[in-house]
Amino acid sequence: MYGFEAMTFNIHGGYLEAIVRGYRAGLLTAADYNNLCQCETLDDIKMHLSATEYGPYLQNEPSPLHTTTIVEKCTLKLVDEYKHMLCQATEPLSTFLEYITYGHMIDNVVLIVTGTLHERDVQELLEKCHPLGMFDSIATLAVAQNMRELYRLVLVDTPLAPYFSECITSEDLDDMNIEIMRNTLYKAYLEDFYKFCQKLGGATAEIMSDLLAFEADRRAVNITINSIGTELTRDDRRKLYSNFGLLYPYGHEELAVCEDIDQVRGVMEKYPPYQSIFSKLSYGESQMLDKAFYEEEVKRLCLAFEQQFHYGVFFAYMRLREQEIRNLMWISECVAQNQKSRVHDSVVFIF
Amino acid sequence: MMEDQEEKGNAENGIGRQKQVKDEYLLQFLDSLDGYLTLLDSLSSTLSQGWLELASARHAMGASRINGALLDLKVHAAATSLKVSEQDVDSMESQPCFTLCKWASSDNGERSSGEEKSLSPQLRHRNNSQLSGIISSPQRQKSLSVFGVLVSPKLRSAQLSFERALETLVEIANLHTTMLSMFEQVHKELENTNG
Numbered sequence: 001m002y003g004f005e006a007m008t009f010n011i012h013g014g015y016l017e018a019i020v021r022g023y024r025a026g027l028l029t030a031a032d033y034n035n036l037c038q039c040e041t042l043d044d045i046k047m048h049l050s051a052t053e054y055g056p057y058l059q060n061e062p063s064p065l066h067t068t069t070i071v072e073k074c075t076l077k078l079v080d081e082y083k084h085m086l087c088q089a090t091e092p093l094s095t096f097l098e099y100i101t102y103g104h105m106i107d108n109v110v111l112i113v114t115g116t117l118h119e120r121d122v123q124e125l126l127e128k129c130h131p132l133g134m135f136d137s138i139a140t141l142a143v144a145q146n147m148r149e150l151y152r153l154v155l156v157d158t159p160l161a162p163y164f165s166e167c168i169t170s171e172d173l174d175d176m177n178i179e180i181m182r183n184t185l186y187k188a189y190l191e192d193f194y195k196f197c198q199k200l201g202g203a204t205a206e207i208m209s210d211l212l213a214f215e216a217d218r219r220a221v222n223i224t225i226n227s228i229g230t231e232l233t234r235d236d237r238r239k240l241y242s243n244f245g246l247l248y249p250y251g252h253e254e255l256a257v258c259e260d261i262d263q264v265r266g267v268m269e270k271y272p273p274y275q276s277i278f279s280k281l282s283y284g285e286s287q288m289l290d291k292a293f294y295e296e297e298v299k300r301l302c303l304a305f306e307q308q309f310h311y312g313v314f315f316a317y318m319r320l321r322e323q324e325i326r327n328l329m330w331i332s333e334c335v336a337q338n339q340k341s342r343v344h345d346s347v348v349f350i351f
Numbered sequence: 352m353m354e355d356q357e358e359k360g361n362a363e364n365g366i367g368r369q370k371q372v373k374d375e376y377l378l379q380f381l382d383s384l385d386g387y388l389t390l391l392d393s394l395s396s397t398l399s400q401g402w403l404e405l406a407s408a409r410h411a412m413g414a415s416r417i418n419g420a421l422l423d424l425k426v427h428a429a430a431t432s433l434k435v436s437e438q439d440v441d442s443m444e445s446q447p448c449f450t451l452c453k454w455a456s457s458d459n460g461e462r463s464s465g466e467e468k469s470l471s472p473q474l475r476h477r478n479n480s481q482l483s484g485i486i487s488s489p490q491r492q493k494s495l496s497v498f499g500v501l502v503s504p505k506l507r508s509a510q511l512s513f514e515r516a517l518e519t520l521v522e523i524a525n526l527h528t529t530m531l532s533m534f535e536q537v538h539k540e541l542e543n544t545n546g
């Protein structure tokens with residue numbers, strides 16, 4: 001159907017594909033979530049998670065637990081699994097795995113720069129960074145005053161360097177410039193990742209194109225909704241959308257001029273895959289949109305495992321684990337705040 | 352005899368008026384106590400809603416975008432301040448009156464154009480909520496900009512909830528002083544009766 005991947009994939013990728021499918025089997029099930037949703041305290045959650053693969057990471061945590069501790073420890077498990085896969089991978093899989101972490105790298109850069117602008121201690125900011133997005137010179141970000149310095153002093157030697165060409169200016173860093181930088185970097189990263197997957201070809205290109213196009217479309221919708229009523233102009237908004245995806249280019253033209261959620265709905269309902277998402281929402285409401293998008297994403301990620309001999313399973317696994325950690329974070333917050341009736345507002349079941 | 356009856360009548364009227372005044376103070380005290388308890392309940396549910404919306408925003412935007420490490424430590428004027436003034440009640444005694452000045456910055460001299468809510472229990476001045484929302488919208492967005500310019504609507508809802516909670520707190524403070532003042536009045540009347 002694609003190429004002769006079935007004949008050659010297992011030479012270099014067979015071991016890791018088997019590993020990642022084993023990891024996938026360890027994802028929490030609906031029964032696990034039902035037990036977790038009935039917990040009364042965070043210690044109950046810890047007790048239930050001790051019977052899962054998260055057990056060794058949480059067992060030594062003292063009471064009283066905090067929700068951020070649970071999220072941190074669960075993230076450590078993901079990081080350990082990722083590092084195991086990365087150290088065993090050969091090209092081009094190793095580059096593919098590195099691409100998966102560039103989004104976290106961008107978030108960490110923006111966190112350090114924003115925190116420094118607000119005169120926060122660098123060590124405190126480093127503790128809040130996502131471990132998958134760390135790089136050696138990240139602490140040096142605190143000395144940069146504008147984007148040119150940011151690039152010249154630190155980022156030129158990182159994988160994010162090629163993404164800076166569109167946003168290098170000598171303007172001082174402020175909240176608006178940082179926001180535009182964040183979204184411009186992410187746009188460049190997604191486009192680069194998309195091109196890389198296209199070059200790989202075969203099942204990887206097919207499956208990853210679909211997943212990355214969905215990511216690009218979701219970002220376009222979120223940027224539109226979040227920028228309603230802000231100082232961001234229509235042109236600036238349009239420049240933040242990625243140049244691929246189902247919505248590119250005509251959907252983007254219409255989204256750029258939307259002034260409220262109902263206009264966004266009107267644009268999105270013209271596209272059949274997104275009609276089902278927006279049909280779950282009532283008019284004027286956007287609270288459940290995130291959950292609807294997450295549910296659609298999980299469906300597509302699970303489908304990636306239905307085929308063999310492609311790299312999409314690695315991307316899908318990382319994203320599913322991140323969704324699981326988001327679920328655990330939400331359940332923990334609802335339990336800690338005594339709002340268990342709201343626990344199903346944001347939990348997305350994976351199986 | 353006629354004079355005795357007149358004096359007796361006057362005395363009875365006086366006692367009746369005193370009883371009426373005592374009942375009035377008692378009713379005012381009970382009304383303020385009821386309002387106080389209702390506001391406490393409202394505050395609790397508004398704060399719960401605000402915290403859950405904040406958690407929801409964290410869930411949507413990610414922990415790296417919404418965390419305490421991003422809060423601004425630079426010295427800057429408070430976006431919202433509290434004014435305490437003395438208010439004369441019945442020309443007898445003064446009680447403190449708390450007024451919230453929302454989204455007013457003394458740095459750029461726009462204090463008079465800031466939204467001011469006088470929440471004295473006797474007379475309430477409330478700006479039109481839609482108009483005040485439009486007027487203070489840039490300042491409201493500015494205070495959220497520590498988390499970025501493009502933030503989720505859930506974070507904005509959380510901000511509104513905490514704003515409402517702050518207004519409720521000021522109402523509670525004013526009602527509390529009224530309640531204490533009414534309690535003093537009732538106590539005085541009881542002492543006068545017993546004395």
